[in-house]
Amino acid sequence: MAAAVVLGGPAGWWRWHRRVRAARAAMVCSRAMASKTPVGFIGLGNMGNPMAKNLVKHGYPVIAYDVFPEACKEFQDLGAQVMDSPADVAERADRIITMLPSSPNAKEVYTGANGILKKVKKGSLLIDSSTIDPAVSKELAKAVEKMGAVFMDAPVSGGVGAARAGNLTFMVGGVEQEFDAAKELLTCMGSNVVYCGEVGTGQAAKICNNMLLAISMIGTAEAMNLGIRLGLDPKLLAKILNMSSGRCWSSDTYNPVPGVMEGVPSANNYQGGFGTTLMAKDLGLAQISATNTKTPVPLGSQAHQIYRMMCAKGYALKDFSAVFQFLREEETL
Amino acid sequence: MAAAVVLGGPAGWWRWHRRVRAARAAMVCSRAMASKTPVGFIGLGNMGNPMAKNLVKHGYPVIAYDVFPEACKEFQDLGAQVMDSPADVAERADRIITMLPSSPNAKEVYTGANGILKKVKKGSLLIDSSTIDPAVSKELAKAVEKMGAVFMDAPVSGGVGAARAGNLTFMVGGVEQEFDAAKELLTCMGSNVVYCGEVGTGQAAKICNNMLLAISMIGTAEAMNLGIRLGLDPKLLAKILNMSSGRCWSSDTYNPVPGVMEGVPSANNYQGGFGTTLMAKDLGLAQISATNTKTPVPLGSQAHQIYRMMCAKGYALKDFSAVFQFLREEETL
Amino acid sequence: MAAAVVLGGPAGWWRWHRRVRAARAAMVCSRAMASKTPVGFIGLGNMGNPMAKNLVKHGYPVIAYDVFPEACKEFQDLGAQVMDSPADVAERADRIITMLPSSPNAKEVYTGANGILKKVKKGSLLIDSSTIDPAVSKELAKAVEKMGAVFMDAPVSGGVGAARAGNLTFMVGGVEQEFDAAKELLTCMGSNVVYCGEVGTGQAAKICNNMLLAISMIGTAEAMNLGIRLGLDPKLLAKILNMSSGRCWSSDTYNPVPGVMEGVPSANNYQGGFGTTLMAKDLGLAQISATNTKTPVPLGSQAHQIYRMMCAKGYALKDFSAVFQFLREEETL
């Protein structure tokens, strides 16, 4: 997802009174990599793997853990230390990044029997880049605070490609004074780091964006499909929409109709891009947040159901713009 | 609605072999107004009134009719000829523009007992700027053709303000050879005239754009509302969405949240703009077109229902971005 | 569809002052078939065929027409007269039943170039058993009235099986004084004939029933599916729902979950029953009626979309209870 989120503040500085060594390391960030203090990284999956590698490239000694030992091997070869549990990572690193698939995994890694909090050091900075329920982020933040450490949520926008290229967007929630410290690390992995507000707002921003994205993508697919059936040429219709009030990212940058644009998943049989399963997951989080805050989201909830049905109809691994194809299929007897 | 639809072709020419006088008038369009042939205008309501006045300003003698006689008085004072029926207009003018509120009205004006077709001259050009069911446009076109005349559908985008300022957008469907002739007149009333394809595609383009517009407006309202309830600052959230994949016309040009933007209806208690009733009407047309073509439009149909409910809950005359307010109201016991 | 609509009134009598012969025939309806006057039947498809045969069985000489000549052959063998057009039928029979697939077909048969109205006799009784837009029924009624004849809408509930067995339900709209005359014929083909009100209300009753049926069928499928995934035994869940406030015809008489009931389509791979395509068609009519009357039907419109999608996903010919299967499919990667 080519989200073009612009940088949100000045260059990153480590807070002097607490972590002098880290501050020094930060000062030389763009030059050498000699004296950097180690950074923990937990969760080395599709996204975590390239993210952690970018930390290594920027000269950070990485202390790694993944629930699947084989995911760590590659990092051993790269000189990273591999630990047996999140607790062990927390014992050795006072800055840790976590990148996990779901809320229960995040809870386990932070508060489980061998979780980070078992051995976290006072003053540590824990950054969770997982996309999870913002209410869980807040819970974790509370538990982390009790241990005298700092928690920030920093979910990403951008897929595996952006993770490799180091141009993810991070949406960051947490105490504002810690933002620069977080940004120092996050800029090694992303080109845009945006401060969103208190803990949980990083998740909130991501969830809201993706909910609107799903709605306008389905809307674009419906409008394009209807227009085509009413006799309009797809390219012309896209042009008209993009000059008019129907314009949106899904119509002008990521058009779901094959043949309208180059270089997007719809031009490549909906391969690559942002998978339908992941969109369904994010919409599920939006749904839960909306239910908890009693916020009516009629189209958001319908979008969730549509991606849910797509997952069950063979579209799970296709890009989420394949909703055009899903809705387009002809009625046949 | 500030739709920025760019011009679609070269300057307008009247077809020589059929209407030499008209061709001559067209040639001098931007200069003098002396020798122009009369243009019929049927339907002088909120939109038709300023549109017809712009024709007068451009030097066209106008032959007017409206079902409410008082709507014509003003035009009598401006030197227009006022007729007693659409048939009488058709007897005197071989170019007629119609601007009517709904499909049944359009049918009546064209094919009714005193309708245009009773006295239409061969070779006449009939342009319908009403927003109606494209299937009805096609029916009318067929009936018009049988009489040896030409029918084009040319619904407008842009409200009363754009009609006054003469910068409406026209989306035109019909035989391509007649497009320049239509454009000659339409450019007097609009800044953008787009050729969309065969008869009915003008309506189709408008309906599809407005359906996508409604969907993304409701989506924006839902996302902004959810974000605010999750602790995000509205301005910051709008900024994030607009830099990301959630970006759409409703978020970056016409944001529905009071305080986020200046100069939009949400900054003025949702007054002015594009009324909820009108949006509900256009979504009804989309619904009928989708049903007739067996096209699934799950979000479009839900958007229709939401605007339908808003009309019944006191939002009929507010701008359609008031859906933010509609969804935002707090639950109270 | 085993709709158990009870009879709505006393036995049928033909109005004396207008059609004495017919009245006499009616008097002997349950006894002999000698002197009955002919009845026209237009539309001999899946439903019309067995319906017309039941008229023959009850001793009515049938004057038949179908747009496909081969559909008439069988009736020739049964002694029916086969005509070349609806107009020709109208010339020979003063009571005509029409059974057509859609609104446009009905318009053509009544008001087309060789339509019934070209040769209809004054005082004729025209009964349309097609399921069409009630607004179209009203239009046809007006046109029929102008010719001095009587129009009633009498759509049926019950499928091909009920048509063969002669136990369809007819929902009848039209002038109340004509109801008994209509009932005389309809009772030959159905076990229940219900008077609903003025013209169009027969259609309205059918449309409303089927919209509610679709909604509660999908609701039952959702509730059963959710319960099963939450660990409930399907039979037990059905029993609980049927004893509780979730009870509905779809849960207690036509349960969509295989294994819960015997003798329903879900027990037979969703074969037979009421096809998804037909349900989608009826929901489309509900949608159009709701749009025309500005009635919000949020679940009805969503149900329409779901059956629309099912038609495109290979469920067109399956019974409409197959929505359980459609929603049940597991997400797989």
Place this chain on the structure above:
Amino acid sequence: MAAAVVLGGPAGWWRWHRRVRAARAAMVCSRAMASKTPVGFIGLGNMGNPMAKNLVKHGYPVIAYDVFPEACKEFQDLGAQVMDSPADVAERADRIITMLPSSPNAKEVYTGANGILKKVKKGSLLIDSSTIDPAVSKELAKAVEKMGAVFMDAPVSGGVGAARAGNLTFMVGGVEQEFDAAKELLTCMGSNVVYCGEVGTGQAAKICNNMLLAISMIGTAEAMNLGIRLGLDPKLLAKILNMSSGRCWSSDTYNPVPGVMEGVPSANNYQGGFGTTLMAKDLGLAQISATNTKTPVPLGSQAHQIYRMMCAKGYALKDFSAVFQFLREEETL
């Protein structure tokens, strides 16, 4: 809600090997009240109050706790012991019933700092009659089991009236061998006690029933409203639906249209009955369960949104059948 759930098994017996005294008490349940062992009751709100009183009436010494001390006073007068915390209740009673408004409250009462689990005795039977997320019921059951006690979920159907009259319906999930022990107590408060399966299935059954109920109620409201606008008499339409496949509890027992039935909330300006807020809450739980199990519930989620909007539009305290009124309001300019 007059849910007619029939009794699910033989009379209740306490398991001999574990709680002999209790077994004896059970044996005399219908006769005297002398020797009954005390029962804890936590949560004395609108529902808990009359439920606990029915226990008192049946001769059970009640050990009470509520977070609001004033809620307990009445019970002190009735001879109940009032405690300062759930833990204190658990110290004195080995059978406890909890009736709490939401998942977080239930978590607090069971696993909080002064929660039941702090002092629960081995072998205790803990019955939670709150309506909460079945996933939370399972979590609580696990925590309870770890302490050597037994947990069952037993949400109720029926409102305050049924609670007073002692004819609630209980849907019970948990180890089957404990069902009779639970039933002994529950039959003092309800007329129907249904065993649903393992822990969480009581909640699941309730959630599924109420989701289907909400869907068919909205569907009934839509169908009745549409029919009325199409010219049908409401009573006649209700009669037709109830004889046909649209029949459901909402149409035949609890019709939402004023004037169709007596003795239902629609006959009394939608007062009494099952409040819109409570329905919205249950639909929220259904939504969360569906999201967690990846079950598509398109109409269930839309029903949730509709009740959400109703809560914000002044319907919070009206009976949930007021959705007819909500959808019926006329569009006005």
